[in-house]
Amino acid sequence: MTTYRVNGRGRVNTGKPVTFTFDSQTYQGFEGDTVASALLANGVHLMGRSFKYHRPRGVVTASSEEPNALIGTTRAGEGRFEPNTRATMQEIYPGLTAESQNKWPSLKFDLGAINDRLYMLFSAGFYYKTFMWPRSFWDSVYEPIIRKAAGLGKAPTHVDPDIYASRYLHCDVLIIGSGPSGIAAALAAGRAGSKVVLVDENSEMGGTLLSEPSVSIDGQPAWEWLEGAMAELDRLPNVTRMTRTTAIGYYHQNMIGLVQKLTDHIADVPDGAPRERMWRLRAKEVVLAQGAIERPMVFDGNDVPGVMMAGAAQTFLNRFGVLVGREPVVLTSHDSAWYTAFDMADAGAKVVAIVDTRNEVAQALKDEAQKRGIKTHLGYTATGTKGRLRVKALRVNPVSNGKAGDATHLSCDAVLVCGGWTPSLHLFSHTKGSLDWDPEAKVYLPGHKTEDVHIAGAGRGLWGIAAALEDGAKAGAEAIGSLGGKADVVAFEVTADRTGTGITQKELPTDRSAGKAKAFVDFQNDVTAKDIRLAVREGMRSIEHVKRYTTNGMATDQGKLSNMNGLTIASDALGKEAPQVGLTTFRPPYTPTTFGAFAGYHKGAHFEVTRKTPIDSWAEEHGAEFEPVALWRRAWYFPQAGEDMHKAVARECKSTRESLGIFDASTLGKIEVSGPDATEFMNRMYTNPWTKLGVGRARYGLLLGEDGFIRDDGVIGRMRDDLFHVTTTTGGAPRVLNMMEDYLQTEWPDLKVWLTSTTEEWATIALNGPNARKLLEQFVEGADISAEAFPHMSVVECTVAGFPSRLFRISFTGELGFEINVPARHGKALWEKLWEAGQQYDICPYGTETMHVLRAEKGFIIVGQDTDGTVTPQDAGIGWAIGKKKPDFVGKRSLDRPDIVAPGRKQLIGLLTEDPKTVLIEGAQIVDDPKQPKPMKMIGHVTSSYWSESLGRSIAMAVVEGGFDRMEQTLYVPDANGTPIPAKVTGTVFYDPAGDRLKVE
Amino acid sequence: MLLIHCPYCDDTLPELEFAYAGEAHIARPEDPSKLSDEEWRDFLFIRTNVKGVHAERWRHINGCGRFFNALRDTVSDRFLTTYKAGEARPDTTDLEAAV
């Protein structure tokens, strides 16, 4: 196999060969290689197919902005497949399995490339145009095509088995980027004694220095100096260096998200080692030293494999020891690519020519080219390429007066392009710092800052290693100065620096039809210069519109290569300066980031807490099925052998109504309202009057928002003159306490009241059924719970089975009922005692589903199910709960608002289906005439619907416009198939309307 | 993530500990029954929705539990200052100039 590895070049460990596979073929590279560098060393440029046209694509860059070389990687173990990994960032290790994407049946022959022939169909805005007509084609033709074509790579099919760690970090100075300016800043700040963190996304630090070994710093070759600098930083105990660590987002007040890749480069991952770690770092000062990104040039055929960035070629040569081609052509408008040509020539390549769009370059460059026998073409344009799977020739033409002359073909095996450099300011943009247009250099530079941040080096438009070092040292010293310290000025002596200048441009001039040119601006989203000009012709004026219409810059690389070229072309088409056309907003993350890194430890059982009652384990032992209610896990029903939910619930309902049911109500929210002004506070918060409620009595309490809508409800017992035991809905406890605290702290701070959440303090057991008292009374001491002494809606402090208790006589079922509150730690013991003694009454444990059915039979509402935040007490038919004589309470004034008293409001009514066996679907919409033309007028919806075993038929509640005036009317509710089911409007109390069942002696 | 100063704890702490609670300095009327429908509507629903410095309530809900007031610039999302419930809105002309 041909090898493109150059002896004596690069930093890879040639003593350690590494084999891996790409598309099932085995390749060899060396320790330190990326997948991209190792494939290039084997002469492989073709690494993927493009998104829209499935065009063959090769690697373009040597870094994280890579748009083309996206691969799928598989690490050892099930579920460890990852799509869209950048081949330029993935390090190879023994056994790595990588595959190309977006191809079928093979990378070299792909049927999807038919799209490429249909180029004219897929122009800008094709999503909005092509698939619009005819409408009937949408389901059968367009959507399947889009679904098949959409997306990059394959989604993983398994649950991610890896561990993702998460940590916080604080430091004085965070430096992002470890090129010359980052290192200089770290040295300056580190030597001053500050706590410094230096991060870089690459596997080793050095940035540009890794690609520029010929420079010398302080009398040392660049790499020797780099080694010394790293050693010094490592000796400083106040400096932390982190490689493979990407700053993904810059958030408020200098909080930076860092994602550190820990094991993706290792063959044998230690058990339990996290794959990545998310650092949430808060820095007092930040230095952004992220360098600049090389700009492609836009010309026909600029996406053929073998056409790549000149800077990348230089990196592959000097850092990895790989020649990306033996006969390259350099196409540039910046001096930097000339040095790539020189390095390539010096490493043994036959550089065919340097083609520069500029008419003049420095004499020194021309001399160096001549010395190496490299032809130069100044004032030229590129107008096409030959070759499909690999570039074979570049078509170039001289330009005079903006017109391209006669073409010649330069045979080559690589085209190395440099269209200028764009300062990397993505993170700075996250801070909403302004970007100022430099009309000379035609780049955006950092302007007004909103954070304590310093930008150094190429990131603010400087060029050359001496300038970067000096600027970095200055930024480090400034950061120390801002912290009130003083850093020594660090100076560097740089020789053989490669300074230079260049220009940027729109798409290159051509002698051919520009409309037919496939001159790509965005490689990843397959957007061409023609697309951008078309978008402007079709009325897009702002770059934000052009972006969305063409999808330029909307791929996973966020337009790191394409944004500036797209903007230049759009502003040219509009005849405006770039800043008048705008700049799209960069958003976190800087590079694609795994969901695992964001989730961290918050997955599986750790995703959310599960609250369990003290009786939960008993329910589990007795075969309960559970359902989540807010954060609680509640027993749903207790199926016996052979029972489904329907049968179990029917049995539980029957047992409870006929004899005795026991229910775990511990999840009910509980708040103690105490203090000398407790009654006044309750009067102001709840709709009900509390002044006359005697000690030992309980009342249904209704809580409104200030807008008059129902917020919560629950039974409230008066324990003492100055102490109320308030219960809330299971999910509502935190909300209610927050609302009470709000009024107490900010509206009525003069009231002497204390609020205490006691939900977890008490276990609550509800006993319901005609035998409830018979079971309970044998356990009660210190209170008489006979019907006369302890009427419905009473509360007493006593002991139950020896446990101190707050005992309520209340009923959410319509049967004789008690709720026993005991300290939570005694809950299970009391339950077991009641369970044992209750056997003589065939005591039946029931869950939330039976509770729902029993309460619905009685027409008791559940806030949040039968109400939805737009329901007033009158709407719900519980206007009786309002203290009419009270001058004020929260929400009272709103009950007189015009819209609240207007007719036609939705009101809570009962529904009985004509066919008693049919159970309506909860949430189903209601119409009064199913024969009316579509769209029909919906007049309400079903809020609760159950099979009632006690009544031998279905029951339902619904909110319906003007419902109270519709009694006996027949309304229609669709079933799952859309067939209208007739149902008659009734009241909501279906069972025992007289309440006789409460009166058990 | 913002850092927020709780005037009761006198400590600057991560946003995670706090909950937003709407615009500040909208006192509940002494006697709502005296308000016209329009006045009551305004109390319930009409807010300044300011572009710039906004007086708003926060609660140190995962801390001391107290409600307090803050002045925050809705453009920059920066806190100018925080102060205790019941205190008058401080003059922040100098701070605003600095932003």
Ligand SMILES: [Zn+2]
């Ligand atoms: Zn606090």
